[in-house]
Amino acid sequence: MHYGLALPQVGALAQPDAVRTVAAAADAAGFSSLWALDRVLAPVSPRTAYPASPDGVLPIEQHTVLDPLGALTLAAAVTERIRVGTNVLVAPWYAPVLLARSLTTLDLISGGRLTVGLGLGWSADEYAAVGVPQRDLAVSLEETLDVLHAVWTDDVVEHRGRRSLIAPSTVEPKPSRRSGPPVLLAAYTPAGLDRVARRADGWTPAGLPVAAIAPMFAAVRDAAVGHGRDPDALQLVVRANIKVTDRPIEGDRPSYWGSIEQIVDDLAATRATGAHEVILDAQGSVATAAEYLGLLEALVAPAVAVA
Numbered sequence: 001m002h003y004g005l006a007l008p009q010v011g012a013l014a015q016p017d018a019v020r021t022v023a024a025a026a027d028a029a030g031f032s033s034l035w036a037l038d039r040v041l042a043p044v045s046p047r048t049a050y051p052a053s054p055d056g057v058l059p060i061e062q063h064t065v066l067d068p069l070g071a072l073t074l075a076a077a078v079t080e081r082i083r084v085g086t087n088v089l090v091a092p093w094y095a096p097v098l099l100a101r102s103l104t105t106l107d108l109i110s111g112g113r114l115t116v117g118l119g120l121g122w123s124a125d126e127y128a129a130v131g132v133p134q135r136d137l138a139v140s141l142e143e144t145l146d147v148l149h150a151v152w153t154d155d156v157v158e159h160r161g162r163r164s165l166i167a168p169s170t171v172e173p174k175p176s177r178r179s180g181p182p183v184l185l186a187a188y189t190p191a192g193l194d195r196v197a198r199r200a201d202g203w204t205p206a207g208l209p210v211a212a213i214a215p216m217f218a219a220v221r222d223a224a225v226g227h228g229r230d231p232d233a234l235q236l237v238v239r240a241n242i243k244v245t246d247r248p249i250e251g252d253r254p255s256y257w258g259s260i261e262q263i264v265d266d267l268a269a270t271r272a273t274g275a276h277e278v279i280l281d282a283q284g285s286v287a288t289a290a291e292y293l294g295l296l297e298a299l300v301a302p303a304v305a306v307a
Contacts, residue, residue: 001275001277001278002033002276002277003296004031004033004237004280005031005280005296006036006280006281007072007075008022008292009036009066009283010062010064010065010283011060011061011284012061012064012286014066018288019071019074020074020078022292024078024079026082027080027082029297031082031296031300032082032277033084034084034085035087035279036069036085036086037068038068038086038089039126040065040129041125042058042062042063047125048122052206052207053254059284060284061284072110073106076109076114081113083113084106085184086116087186087206088117089116089117090118090120090121091120091140092120092137092141092144093126093130096143096146096148096164097171099147100147100151100152101171103148103175103181104151104173104175108173112176114181115181115184115237116148116181117184117185117186117204118141118183118184118186121137138191141185142195143163143164145183146161147159147166148183151171152175152181153174156170157170157171182201182202183199183201184201184202184204184235185204186204186205187203188205193216193220196223196234197221197222197227197234198224200234202234203216203217203235203236206241207239210255210266213236213273213275214273217274221234235276236273236274236275236277237278238270238279239279240255240256240279242256242263242280242282243285244258244282244295245259248261255269267299280296280300282296
């Protein structure tokens with residue numbers, strides 16, 4: 001299992017200097033990837049509970065967020081080897097052809113190191129703020145995938161959909177690989193997991209108990225076979241939203257919350273699910289880039305030693 005990390009993009013770490021420092025250090029240390037999330041605002045009186053925390057409250061660090069594509073562009077510019085990725089962009093917020101252009105540009109800046117993670121989001125307030133109706137989201141995501149594929153692979157791009165109309169056109173440049181960057185989807189419903197099986201290069205869950213991951217991914221793999229796809233070609237990339245406590249949490253606890261030892265155990269359990277990669281996000285547990293790198297190394301070192 002490979003270890004990626006969330007780029008210092010939110011909370012106290014959301015500064016360009018921290019992005020550059022952590023990106024360069026992670027590249028040199030052998031981490032596999034750097035990831036950025038999508039957040040527009042933090043409502044004072046939210047209409048929708050945050051689904052990835054036990055109490056439904058948006059983590060305080062996500063009240064301050066750098067733009068994900070801007071942060072990843074900066075990270076790509078100061079690194080040579082490490083992959084960069086979105087985990088995840090809320091696909092319906094973006095005009096599909098403009099999203100394709102932005103992602104192509106980031107892919108080329110990074111020298112083909114981009115992985116694209118897409119999801120549907122959750123916040124009614126954010127959908128209202130970006131001026132996009134929060135309805136027919138699955139249809140919107142399907143159309144976005146259609147447009148990305150066409151822009152990235154077709155010599156002449158043509159699309160007629162509910163959200164966009166592209167007259168026969170050339171759209172250049174193309175990404176580094178003619179098939180385009182790998183696309184992962186965040187999904188939790190049966191329909192969403194089936195979409196992963198039909199259309200994506202992998203599944204990227206977040207906020208789930210570790211015990212739920214393996215059976216859900218098994219369902220994705222089984223569905224992929226039914227769609228005539230190779231299940232072994234699908235990647236499982238798990239986001240670990242980490243909260244470090246001074247003492248172990250007794251009794252029930254969210255996965256990746258607790259003492260260093262408890263989180264290391266959760267990472268070992270994640271490896272046992274068959275995950276290809278885990279994204280470590282501990283931005284809410286530190287105040288500086290140096291602390292962030294030190295904490296991530298403390299989490300990874302025991303797992304690497306066992307492996």
